Amino acid sequence: xxxLSRNSRISAITRILAENPNKVxxxxxxxxxxxxxxxxxxxxxxxxxxxxxxxxxxxxxxxAGASGGVKYIPDxxxxxxxxxxxxxxxxxxxxxxxxxxxxxxxxxxMFNPRxxxxxxxxxxxxxxxxxxxxxxxxxxxxxxxxxxxxKNLGVQLVTVRRENKVTxxxxxxxxxxxxxxxxxxxxxxARRSLKKGSKCIFIDDFMRAGGTAKGIKDLxxxxxxxxxxxxxxxxxVASARKLxxxxxxxxxxxxxxxxxxxxxxxxxxxx
Amino acid sequence: xxxLSRNSRISAITRILAENPNKVxxxxxxxxxxxxxxxxxxxxxxxxxxxxxxxxxxxxxxxAGASGGVKYIPDxxxxxxxxxxxxxxxxxxxxxxxxxxxxxxxxxxMFNPRxxxxxxxxxxxxxxxxxxxxxxxxxxxxxxxxxxxxKNLGVQLVTVRRENKVTxxxxxxxxxxxxxxxxxxxxxxARRSLKKGSKCIFIDDFMRAGGTAKGIKDLxxxxxxxxxxxxxxxxxVASARKLxxxxxxxxxxxxxxxxxxxxxxxxxxxx
Numbered sequence: 001x002x003x004l005s006r007n008s009r010i011s012a013i014t015r016i017l018a019e020n021p022n023k024v025x026x027x028x029x030x031x032x033x034x035x036x037x038x039x040x041x042x043x044x045x046x047x048x049x050x051x052x053x054x055x056x057x058x059x060x061x062x063x064a065g066a067s068g069g070v071k072y073i074p075d076x077x078x079x080x081x082x083x084x085x086x087x088x089x090x091x092x093x094x095x096x097x098x099x100x101x102x103x104x105x106x107x108x109x110m111f112n113p114r115x116x117x118x119x120x121x122x123x124x125x126x127x128x129x130x131x132x133x134x135x136x137x138x139x140x141x142x143x144x145x146x147x148x149x150x151k152n153l154g155v156q157l158v159t160v161r162r163e164n165k166v167t168x169x170x171x172x173x174x175x176x177x178x179x180x181x182x183x184x185x186x187x188x189x190a191r192r193s194l195k196k197g198s199k200c201i202f203i204d205d206f207m208r209a210g211g212t213a214k215g216i217k218d219l220x221x222x223x224x225x226x227x228x229x230x231x232x233x234x235x236x237v238a239s240a241r242k243l244x245x246x247x248x249x250x251x252x253x254x255x256x257x258x259x260x261x262x263x264x265x266x267x268x269x270x271x
Numbered sequence: 272x273x274x275l276s277r278n279s280r281i282s283a284i285t286r287i288l289a290e291n292p293n294k295v296x297x298x299x300x301x302x303x304x305x306x307x308x309x310x311x312x313x314x315x316x317x318x319x320x321x322x323x324x325x326x327x328x329x330x331x332x333x334x335a336g337a338s339g340g341v342k343y344i345p346d347x348x349x350x351x352x353x354x355x356x357x358x359x360x361x362x363x364x365x366x367x368x369x370x371x372x373x374x375x376x377x378x379x380x381m382f383n384p385r386x387x388x389x390x391x392x393x394x395x396x397x398x399x400x401x402x403x404x405x406x407x408x409x410x411x412x413x414x415x416x417x418x419x420x421x422k423n424l425g426v427q428l429v430t431v432r433r434e435n436k437v438t439x440x441x442x443x444x445x446x447x448x449x450x451x452x453x454x455x456x457x458x459x460x461a462r463r464s465l466k467k468g469s470k471c472i473f474i475d476d477f478m479r480a481g482g483t484a485k486g487i488k489d490l491x492x493x494x495x496x497x498x499x500x501x502x503x504x505x506x507x508v509a510s511a512r513k514l515x516x517x518x519x520x521x522x523x524x525x526x527x528x529x530x531x532x533x534x535x536x537x538x539x540x541x542x
C-alpha cells in the first residue's frame with residue numbers, strides 16, 4: 001500500500017480501536033496495515049487518545065513490553081449517560097407497558113441495538129477497575145445487554161439456561177427460590193462453559209428481590225468461581241428485601257399505582 | 272469547545288460513525304459537537320469515506336435532503352472474511368466439541384464477543400441491498416449473533432421464545448415440526464413485538480433440516496409479515512432435505528465420522 005496521510009491513518013486506527021474494545025492491538029499490526037513507521041503510528045495514537053479523552057469517548061491506553069500495544073476502553077460522558085437514562089426512563093414509564101400482574105413490558109427495549117449498545121457501555125464502565133474473567137447472564141431478555149457489557153470489557157459471555165439442552169454436553173444444575181414469587185426454579189450451565197476460579201459479573205435486564213442473582217452466586221460456587229459484581233438495567237427498589245447487596249443499575253423502578261402509572265427514576269449513578 | 276484540528280475531528284467522526292452503524296447522523300450534529308463549519312465537516316467525511324473504502328472497512332454514504340446526513344455501513348475485506356472463516360472452521364473441527372448425539376458444542380463460540388461481532392458483520396453484509404424492518408431469531412444461542420446483525424443493519428431484533436412468559440403480554444404461538452427429530456415443538460412471540468407487514472430476516476447459529484426456519488416463516492405469517500432472508504453461522508449441508516431454500520452461511524457442516532472427526536468446510540461465500 002502507498003503511504004497514507006496522517007488523517008487517513010488516524011481514521012483507520014480509530015475505526016480499528018472502536019471495533020475492538022479492551023483488546024490489545026500491537027503497534028506492529030497498525031504499522032504493517034497502514035504502511036507507517038512505529039514511531040509515526042505512536043504519534044497518531046496520541047492524537048486519537050487526546051481527542052477521545054477530550055470528548056469523554058473513553059480511554060486509549062498504551063501497554064508496554066513485548067506483548068504490548070494499545071487498547072481502547074469505550075465510554076461516554078456523564079451528561080450523555082444522564083440524557084440516555086432520562087430518555088429511557090420516559091420510554092419505560094409509558095402506561096401501555098403495564099401487562100397483567102403489573103409487570104413492565106421491556107422486550108422491545110432489551111432487543112433494540114441502539115439502546116442496548118449505549119446501556120452496555122454505561123454498565124461496563126462501572127467495572128473497568130476490577131479484573132474479571134467473564135460476564136454471566138441468564139436467558140433470554142438480558143442476553144444482548146450482557147453481550148455488550150462482555151464485549152466492552154473484552155471478556156467471554158456465559159449464558160445460564162433455564163433447562164438442559166442436548167447440545168451442551170454435561171451440565172451443572174441448581175434449584176433456586178425466586179425471591180418475588182417464592183417458587184422453586186432451575187438453572188443450568190454446561191460444565192465446559194466456565195473455568196474453575198473465574199471471577200464473574202452478573203448482568204440482567206431487571207432485578208426484583210435478587211433471587212436470580214442469588215441463584216447465579218450459588219451456581220458459580222459449583223464451578224469454584226466467584227460473583228464479584230452485579231449490573232442491571234432496571235432495579236426494583238421497592239422489592240421487600242434484597243437477597244444480594246451491591247449492584248449497579250441505570251433505572252430504579254418503584255411501583256405501578258392503581259391508575260396504571262409507572263413510577264421510575266434515575267438510579268443513584270446520577271445522584 | 273475550542274477549534275479542533277482536522278486530525279482530531281476525523282478521529283471523532285470515525286468513532287461516532289463506527290458506534291452507530293447504518294444510522295443517519297446529521298452534519299449539524301457533527302458541526303455542533305466538533306465546532307466546525309458544515310463545509311469543513313463535509314471535507315472531513317470525504318477523507319473518512321476514502322480510507323474506509325481503501326481498507327475495505329465499509330461504506331460511508333451521504334444522504335441528501337432535510338433529514339439527510341451521513342451513515343456508515345460496516346464491512347471487512349474478502350480476505351479478512353476468509354481468514355475469519357478458516358480460523359472458525361479450525362476451531363469448530365476440534366474433536367472435543369462432539370457431544371453425545373453427534374452434536375457439536377458451539378456455545379462458547381456463540382457467546383464470544385470477538386467471534387460474534389465479526390460474524391455479525393459478515394452475515395449483515397449479505398443483506399445490505401435489501402430493505403428489511405427487523406432481524407428475527409429464536410432463543411438462545413443465536414441471540415448475540417442476531418443482535419450483531421440487527422445492529423449492523425440498523426434495525427430492531429425480535430426474539431422468538433420457546434414458551435410464554437408472563438412479562439410479554441398477549442402472545443401468538445405456533446407448533447412446528449423439527450425437521451431433524453420430527454418432534455412437534457412450540458414457539459411464541461409477543462403480539463406487540465412485531466408490526467404488521469414487516470420484512471424480516473432470520474438469523475441463527477446452526478441449521479439442520481430447516482424446521483425452525485419454516486416455523487419462523489409460519490409465525491411471521493400470523494403477523495402478516497414476511498421472511499425475506501436467512502443467515503446462519505453453520506449450515507448442516509448433509510441434512511436429508513431442506514425445508515427452506517435460500518440461506519447464507521459462513522461454515523458448512525458435513526458429518527462426524529466414526530472416529531469423531533468433524534467434517535466442516537467454508538461455505539459457498541468463499542468459493
